[in-house]
Amino acid sequence: MKRTALKIGYIGTNFHGFQRQPDVRTVEEELIYHLRKLGYIDDLKKSRFRIAGRTDAGVHSLGNVISFQSDKEVQVNEINNSLPDDIQILAKAPVRYAFKPRYAQMRQYRYLLFQDLDIDKLNKVAEIFKGTHNFTNFTKRFQKTTTRTIDDIKITKVELGDYHKREFPNLHETIAPIFVDIYGESFLWNMVRKMMRVFVDVSLDKMSLDEVCELLNPSENSPRANIKVMEAEYLILMDIEYDGIKFKYDEYACRRFKRDLVDSLDNLQKRYAIRESMIKSLDDLI
Structure with missing residues (x-):
């Protein structure tokens, strides 16, 4: 059974923070659901699932960290294909059994x-x-x-x-x-x-x-x-670093997350244009 640490990128806009809470969408809940769905973890206690930080609702990340142990070899893009676009795994690193992501350098x-x-x-x-x-x-x-x-x-x-x-x-x-x-x-x-x-x-x-x-x-x-x-x-x-641990970033995963960010910018620009048009029309009416 191997223990792996993953760096997580996410857009916090549509999450009620990182930590699990009843009846609301959180980053941690999404990660656990999809890791279970893909057979990486089952019982959280047995898999020793741990997190580095509990970001608040609305806060974004390029470097939050989780860790767990699994019999299954971790495939970053298999997990990303299951996850929603606003959460993606960006990097992974093998870590020792006693590793706790909370204790960062x-x-x-x-x-x-x-x-x-x-x-x-x-x-x-x-x-x-x-x-x-x-x-x-x-x-x-x-x-x-x-x-x-x-x-x-x-x-x-x-x-x-x-x-x-x-x-x-x-x-x-x-x-x-x-x-x-x-x-x-x-x-x-x-x-x-x-x-x-x-x-x-x-x-x-x-x-x-x-x-x-x-x-x-x-x-x-x-x-x-x-x-x-x-x-x-x-x-x-932006990032969390640990003494003696080198994360390997997945090039395809990073490009994919970047593409999703660019697409979201395009949607924001379109919403901006709609509101700008409505403002101008109101000015013309006045």
């Missing part, structure tokens, strides 16, 4: 900001967040320890490429996104989305850098700060 999250923000201020906030801090103000739950380490934060203003301008001509009227890539071993629930609220508030002069420092160094008896989370749909779990 590095996680990378990317948040996309679409406002016209001051990059210099965003970089100053990033420098404050780097390192080890008490993130109790950046989670909804009370946990045993809220100390976490941010290894790096990279801020990138993305220029819209020629492909996007050609296929989606109206995009030149929008603000080019800002990528905020955050690297760390582990994160608290809602931590990244609350961090992004602080980044935006500082850039818009709604919060000072000194106030950011205070949020990361709360006194023992101070009440938890009320930081409103940013929208889930702009967050992507």
Whole structure:
């Protein structure tokens, strides 16, 4: 019986998060259903089915990880042919029996900001967040320890490429996104989305850098700060890395998922055109 880890790509729009919940569609439930259907697993306990992270409703992924053991050799594209288009296996790796995907060496999250923000201020906030801090103000739950380490934060203003301008001509009227890539071993629930609220508030002069420092160094008896989370749909779990484990990406699976993403962009453009036409008609009526 071999143990295998799989990297999962998914579009979170139509899921109520990753973790199984009664009567709603989740990524984990879809994966378990199709792995059972194809004979890879039966009893979850016996197969030692494990997951790396529980992303919230609306959050996307290119690198979440599951692992399980099976007598059957894992065929990535057999699983992908069974799965719906908004979930696909992108890579696999053989792992030891005791492997637990929860214990990663590095996680990378990317948040996309679409406002016209001051990059210099965003970089100053990033420098404050780097390192080890008490993130109790950046989670909804009370946990045993809220100390976490941010290894790096990279801020990138993305220029819209020629492909996007050609296929989606109206995009030149929008603000080019800002990528905020955050690297760390582990994160608290809602931590990244609350961090992004602080980044935006500082850039818009709604919060000072000194106030950011205070949020990361709360006194023992101070009440938890009320930081409103940013929208889930702009967050992507980009990757999860493990010491000594090398995932092999399936070229066909990656091309297939990319094609599905491009097709969904085309559908979005058509919906955009319908709404734009209706707006223009209302303007003409007025």
